[in-house]
Amino acid sequence: MLKGLLKLSWIETKIFMREPMGVVGTLFMPVVFFLIMARFLRGVPHPVAPMGRLAFNATILSSLLIVLGAVQSLIAIMAIYREGGILKRLRATPLAPVTILSAHVLVKLVLTLTSFLLLVLAGRRAMPGALPENMVGFAGAVLLGTLGILGLGFLVASLVPTARFAQPLGAVVFYPMLALSGLFFPVARMPLGLRVVANALPTTHAVSLMRGTYEGATWSAQWGSVAALVAIFAVCLVLATRWFRWE
């Protein structure tokens, strides 16, 4: 059903691009956010290394915002499609259920990569020192992080009762995850309870992988984060396919 997957993904991409708010919010907002931070950071004296920890955090935070935007959008789309009977209609076709869901993941991965490329282009000009040297590895870390967080997103999307709940529920689940991700406060210094929670969340491992790659570590040196993201994605996918409601 590769043909169906590509056709559906392509049409979903086109539909997404027709919604001005969605495009601005998911594709451009993180880039704008990044540029604003870059503007602030320019005036700040930085004793450590070229741009220091702030620039580093700005890059990773912007990348995370890209990922969270994609996840939020996925949850909203699933809820709207379920409520509107669109999922039900698609399900009566020969399309395999997993193909329908995969198409949406594929669209989000492509959008994340696009947004990330925009970030790189903007970053080249605005804050040259802030971007990682191993750009391909870092992009890979963003994509793998997206996959892990999308997995959790799918789980939430399976359980969201109505479209009206999708946005607030997504926000309640995902933005606190940012706080626990280790981006603002090292996970190692958190109390035990929070540390356990943090380590179960895909954002924490996404930040860790992005940070490691940013600082020049290879993926094989960070197999723990890679494995954790893959495992979270797999577990969430299994649970989501079991609990997914088509109508």
Next chain:
Amino acid sequence: MPEPVILVRNLAKRYGKTVAVADVSLQVQEGEIFGLIGPNGAGKTTTMECLEGLRRPDSGTMTVLGLDPHRDAGALRHRIGVQHQEAQLQKRIKVREAVELWASLYDQARVADVDTLLERLGLTPRRNARFMTLSGGQKQRLFIALALIHQPELVFLDELTTGLDPQARRAIWELVRDIRARGTTVLLTTHLMEEAERLCDRVAIIEHGRTIEVGTPAELVRRHCPQRRVIYTTEEDGGGERRHELSGEGDDFVTEVIHRIARDGTRVHGFRTEMPTLEDVFLKLTGHALRD
């Protein structure tokens, strides 16, 4: 008799404590327009969704095109077309895109030409319109296009004309007759008795999840509501008109009245007969009128 396209025996389906379908039995022959009629909540849609392989019944047997809808769901999907009640499409998908998407999902040897199908359904002028800008009638015609794109042997149409104005409704009826004329069997649900009477070759009346009657609309009227009324006006000797109303039962009643008028040599200005409708049959069988 040839093998029926749909065969259902004692179908039952409940959701928790709610009984959606209690006992439905029916047969649909090839080339028929068959209607499931009854009020909202009678179990028409659930019955249909069991036959489409979307729901698994709790008990009963059913075959669709000789297949088991649940076990052979994959094979069946290529041979049936489905229109769901109240199921929408992506707001910003364009008409032609939707039909192309559906066309890409089926066996290419069977798929109809997209533009020819759009033309046949009168959607050519709207082919680049977004779904959310379509009128109710246009949306339904698009849904029919999606159900027909792979030239199925059997189509399921669920509450196709609900919410449409009379003109759009009539246009849809013409399309359904056209589908049948091309050799496709049609199973539809409706809670509009006029629609059932004008469109369906045979109907099953469903009430509280049970089939309570099956037959052609004319048969059901004859069987349950044999009353006929003849109303005619005659010229009086001194000028002026007189109105006559006669009631009786059975098909011969009208003929008898005509013979009597002819025998008397009466000069008749107006003559009409009133026959009960499927609506009256429904009222008689269930004790209540259909709620719209």
